Amino acid sequence: EGVIPQEYTLIKMEVVSPFPPKMSALEGKKVFLAAATLRPETMYGQTNAWVLPEGKYGAFEINDTEVFVMTYRAALNLAYQRLSHIPEKPTCLVELSGQDLIGLPLRSPLAFNEIIYTLPMLSVLTDKGTGIVTSVPSDSPDDYMALHDLKSKPAFRAKFGVKDEWVVPFEIVPIINHPDFGDRSAERICIEKKIKSQNERDKLDEAKKTIYKGGFYEGIMTVGEFAGMKVQEAKGLIRSKLLETNQAVVYSE
Ligand code: A2H
Numbered sequence: 001e002g003v004i005p006q007e008y009t010l011i012k013m014e015v016v017s018p019f020p021p022k023m024s025a026l027e028g029k030k031v032f033l034a035a036a037t038l039r040p041e042t043m044y045g046q047t048n049a050w051v052l053p054e055g056k057y058g059a060f061e062i063n064d065t066e067v068f069v070m071t072y073r074a075a076l077n078l079a080y081q082r083l084s085h086i087p088e089k090p091t092c093l094v095e096l097s098g099q100d101l102i103g104l105p106l107r108s109p110l111a112f113n114e115i116i117y118t119l120p121m122l123s124v125l126t127d128k129g130t131g132i133v134t135s136v137p138s139d140s141p142d143d144y145m146a147l148h149d150l151k152s153k154p155a156f157r158a159k160f161g162v163k164d165e166w167v168v169p170f171e172i173v174p175i176i177n178h179p180d181f182g183d184r185s186a187e188r189i190c191i192e193k194k195i196k197s198q199n200e201r202d203k204l205d206e207a208k209k210t211i212y213k214g215g216f217y218e219g220i221m222t223v224g225e226f227a228g229m230k231v232q233e234a235k236g237l238i239r240s241k242l243l244e245t246n247q248a249v250v251y252s253e
Helices: 021-026 040-045 072-079 141-152 154-159 185-192 201-218 231-244
Strands: 007-015 030-037 048-051 056-061 066-070 092-097 105-107 116-120 133-135 248-252
Touching (some): 007 040, 007 231, 021 092, 030 040, 030 133, 030 248, 040 231, 048 141, 056 072, 066 072, 072 248, 133 141, 141 185, 141 201, 185 201, 201 231
Parallel strands (some): 030 066
Antiparallel strands (some): 007 030, 007 105, 007 248, 048 133, 056 092
16 A cells, blocks of 8 residues: 555446446445546546456445446545445445356446446456446556457456457557557557557556656547547546536546
8 A cells, every 4th residue: 555645536436237236236226336437537447347256245335226346445445535325434235256246237427338248357456446447448458358258259258257248349449649549559569569468567657657657748539429539638527527417436546
């Protein structure tokens, strides 16, 4: 845990009903996977959500009607930030593993894909954010490589019970033009650095460093309400909009 608090935007990715048997007790409530992001302006390009298959998650009561799926640790932090049915005390309605969440269909704010699916990524940390990550393979090398692994390795899909139709139809959605790396900057940098899988941690960290500065300070939005605007300027506007429309909440840790 760092000394400087990190402020995330929690994106409310709505689980589409009917819910699977393990979640049937939640039927009638609004259930969201709560994904922590530092890049709310990239939400147009979402293709899926990521969970850690062996991670421990819970469905926590936020208020009378809303339930967030996340780690207990995140639920406790949120409870101290006044987002819990009972103040300062998380109420877990159902315990779930990451594997239980794989395949859940979601409707996520701003995403051009109407329905996206919950998929496994092995680098998801359960001691950071909520343990739920939204995937934007156009602009995140981690997301790009994890989706690439699932697309190109049927055995990897089979290992986690991932159906072809949750992965195969989902292509990169270009959303930001990067001055040096174009509008699929994550793919471009992964190819240039010859990254072979999501397990190449050091190379992926280098790839991130290489594209992020230019993408943020000189990148231009190519889609959405703020198309043509610099990423740096659009970011706050998009974040405010998501918060005002109750499609996201603030979370710090
Ligand atoms: B970002 P920082 Cl397009 N485990 O969102 C692993 N990764 C996690 C996580 C967890 N528990 N919680 C959040 N993250 C990811 C979008 C994005 C992100 C783009 C580009 C870069 C980027 C779409 N994924 O992050 O360690 C989330 O991915 C680059 C830093 O707290 C979150 O923002 O700095 C970011 O890592 C937070 O990482």
